Amino acid sequence: MILRPTLSLARREMVRFFRQPERVVGSLAQPLLMWALLGAGFAPSFRAPGMEQLSYIEYFYPGVLLMLMLFAGIFSTITLIEDRAQGLMQGVLASPAPRITIVLGKVTGGIGVALFQAVPLLLAAPFIGITLTASGVIWILFGFLVACLGFTALGFLIAWNMESTSGFHAIMSVFLMPMWMLSGALFPLDPSTGWLWTLMIVNPVTHALTLIRAPLYQAPGVFLTDPHYWTALTIAAAWAGLCLLLALWRVNRLERGAPPPPR
Template sequence: MDLAEMKHCLNTVYTLWLREMLRYKRSRSRIIGSLATPLFFLIIMGSALGSAMTLSSGRYIDYMAPGIIGMSVLFSSLMGGVSIIWDREFGFLKEILVAPVSRIFTALGKATGGVTAAMIQGTLLMFISGYIGVNYISIPGQLFCILIMFIMGLGFIGMGMALASRIDSHEGFQMVMTFLTFPMLMASTAFYPMDNLPSWLGVPVRLNPLTYGIEAMRWSLLGVSEVPIMTSLLVITIFSSAMIILGSWSFDRAGDK
């Protein structure tokens, strides 16, 4: 690939990223809803369960905050796949897939747009949580947490793209998302420590990539984690790489239908 072709491919990525950002900016209900639900969980559940749970690492609301941020990134990234269904329905998907540019770059443009939206929501939630009383250890830790959101978001947007490329209706996609997101969320360390789990539940929690993303954010924000930070980073990096490859391949195949 020569310099002119690379520039054209990067322009394609930027154009699709900008399109996703404009769509996100215009959807105010999506922005408000994506913040309201996690904050409801954090404030209500954090206060209610905090009075009943005792953690050696500190307050329960502090422990819960990274899990709520992870929940927001999970939901936002997976729902990024909806744009593929919309684009297929209105014919835009065929138009961009016949463009003289590799479909890998086309998929990358849509993925970066979805990940950016997820990062914005996660970052806003992180700052709002700090404002309402969650104690973070440092500003560099918060910046590192944003990087972790990016890595996590890539993995889940790749998963969302892979699923959306094979699902023809919004209703079917919503059903699959509900089937995936809540089991992944509950079978993670978002709401409870890994050491307190029964043995039968410990296995899916340790196999869940969301667990390692949340533990990495918990380490960066609170300085504590049940999983070594290098292990968490390795797992979410491998997971994200695999999902982006799968999502790009599925996106490519979707254009051949």
């Protein structure tokens, strides 16, 4: 009863993505342009303690992968507003399918779109000096899964009560993007920055980035024995799980007589 409608909604997200060429190009072009431009601009002055051997292009690479997860989560949930405006969401709510299939379908579709974009970008790793192993790729994909789950579920929570896509973009600009920027994607953690370092430490996206970055530079036998990795995994998984549970709770409130979402 849950699996079939969930897969149907997820498939619809994938089909919609491929039928919008401008969305495919935009979601891939923006992270790549930022990677190229920021990498070229900051490369001469990038000096991070303990990372002297890394170029900025190589340091920024995990952040670009994380940005793809962010955009996949955003665009897969912004369609929630469009579906409501077009009447599709009302039809889904009136169907016998459980309400949680809306959340699970959107999240699954967002993860599928994210993997389609991010996996090909992994092919660029050898060209910037990163050697990938089969086991490393598996752990990177696991990091993708946790990060995209968190972004998509959080985006769902925001989009569920939004009345317009312009309002959602405003929230994205002042909330979701800063979470990415303060994750260590643009610059490394530095305790000397004071309050900024504190924000980065409590930011769950910082720990999601660790799940992607660690397998790029270390063998699983190394980072799996590092307590910092397990701390990052615990925090990132808790963030993703909490956002998903809140999204499921928010949708299930309709079954207990709560007012429908605004049209």
